[in-house]
Amino acid sequence: MGKRRAKSRRRSGCPLNASVEMLGDRWSLLIIRDMMVRGCRTFKEFLRSDERIATNILADRLGRLEAHGIISSRSDPSDGRKLNYFLTPKGIELAPVLTEMVLWAAAHEDTGNQALVRLMQEDKAKFLAEVKQRCLQISDEIAARARSEQPRRIKG
Amino acid sequence: MGKRRAKSRRRSGCPLNASVEMLGDRWSLLIIRDMMVRGCRTFKEFLRSDERIATNILADRLGRLEAHGIISSRSDPSDGRKLNYFLTPKGIELAPVLTEMVLWAAAHEDTGNQALVRLMQEDKAKFLAEVKQRCLQISDEIAARARSEQPRRIKG
DNA sequence: CCATATTACTTGTGAAATGCAAGTCAAAAT
DNA sequence: ATTTTGACTTGCATTTCACAAGTAATATGG
Numbered sequence: 001m002g003k004r005r006a007k008s009r010r011r012s013g014c015p016l017n018a019s020v021e022m023l024g025d026r027w028s029l030l031i032i033r034d035m036m037v038r039g040c041r042t043f044k045e046f047l048r049s050d051e052r053i054a055t056n057i058l059a060d061r062l063g064r065l066e067a068h069g070i071i072s073s074r075s076d077p078s079d080g081r082k083l084n085y086f087l088t089p090k091g092i093e094l095a096p097v098l099t100e101m102v103l104w105a106a107a108h109e110d111t112g113n114q115a116l117v118r119l120m121q122e123d124k125a126k127f128l129a130e131v132k133q134r135c136l137q138i139s140d141e142i143a144a145r146a147r148s149e150q151p152r153r154i155k156g
Numbered sequence: 157m158g159k160r161r162a163k164s165r166r167r168s169g170c171p172l173n174a175s176v177e178m179l180g181d182r183w184s185l186l187i188i189r190d191m192m193v194r195g196c197r198t199f200k201e202f203l204r205s206d207e208r209i210a211t212n213i214l215a216d217r218l219g220r221l222e223a224h225g226i227i228s229s230r231s232d233p234s235d236g237r238k239l240n241y242f243l244t245p246k247g248i249e250l251a252p253v254l255t256e257m258v259l260w261a262a263a264h265e266d267t268g269n270q271a272l273v274r275l276m277q278e279d280k281a282k283f284l285a286e287v288k289q290r291c292l293q294i295s296d297e298i299a300a301r302a303r304s305e306q307p308r309r310i311k312g
Numbered sequence: 313c314c315a316t317a318t319t320a321c322t323t324g325t326g327a328a329a330t331g332c333a334a335g336t337c338a339a340a341a342t
Numbered sequence: 343a344t345t346t347t348g349a350c351t352t353g354c355a356t357t358t359c360a361c362a363a364g365t366a367a368t369a370t371g372g
Binding site for chain 2: 011012013014015016017018019020021022023024025026027029030033049050051052069090093094096097098099100101102103104105106107108109111112113117
């Protein structure tokens with residue numbers, strides 16, 4: 001159950017502060033990256049990332065992101081244990097933020113994944129459009145499958 | 157003194173992870189915002205922000221940002237107690253990141269400072285160019301004053 | 313049908329980060 | 343000389359984090 005405090009009063013009205021209060025920690029943006037570019041949807045998949053997030057932190061962050069309307073989830077009709085997470089439109093619109101952070105780090109630090117970086121550099125608008133479309137497609141698919149609610153195969 | 161561990165091994169080579177390890181906390185980006193748009197340069201000035209950062213956290217964050225080459229500092233020739241902080245080119249190039257975070261929050265949350273937001277929306281490139289120029293001007297001025305090293309006025 | 317796996321989490325616990333108040337210290341100001 | 347100011351430290355209680363282990367609800371294999 002994702003019951004979570006609705007809004008614990010901002011420290012200020014500054015929009016940057018609002019962003020930082022939602023996303024300013026060591027994990028939230030990495031989770032969003034995993035959904036956006038690595039196509040992660042389940043708890044298990046997030047755990048497989050290189051940064052090795054702990055399970056309790058992952059559960060906490062997924063809950064917060066959902067509470068902030070950045071991601072949402074539906075249980076998987078073909079496997080009742082699985083919860084499929086996906087980005088909401090609000091979450092998808094974080095793509096420019098992530099992109100600028102990637103480009104900044106790539107320009108000033110020694111980092112990997114240069115293939116992705118080059119894609120962003122060559123045509124940023126195209127890259128953003130593709131990411132957006134892919135994310136929308138994924139969320140549509142998850143929503144559609146959940147809606148059709150396949151009657152569980154009864155064994156025997 | 158600002159002796160600080162050089163680089164304590166990244167959790168992964170991902171450029172987003174690099175950004176998050178440098179900037180992913182509740183304060184670093186707000187400090188950079190204060191330098192970029194509020195023109196803060198001294199410890200005291202940072203403390204006056206709406207978000208009310210604690211002095212020990214501020215000292216710690218200024219030290220980290222300096223260790224990461226995002227900001228730098230010079231002691232003020234006209235007042236030996238003061239240290240003037242300024243953004244390095246690397247720090248100035250965070251402007252697009254901050255801008256996208258502000259625009260995202262402004263689009264999805266109820267936030268203040270709509271005047272600034274409108275400036276960003278109307279002509280993002282122009283806004284970024286102005287911010288960049290202003291920051292360069294400030295760092296030049298601080299560096300120049302420190303270089304000239306005015307012989308302290310001897311009283312008597 | 314039943315034992316074993318999987319998935320998505322909790323719980324427990326020690327370590328680290330945070331927040332607040334108070335204190336330090338050198339350089340102005342009075 | 344004394345007080346004030348600016349930039350930090352230090353102490354300490356609280357919160358958050360990371361790692362290991364455990365749990366509950368499916369799912370799978372025999």
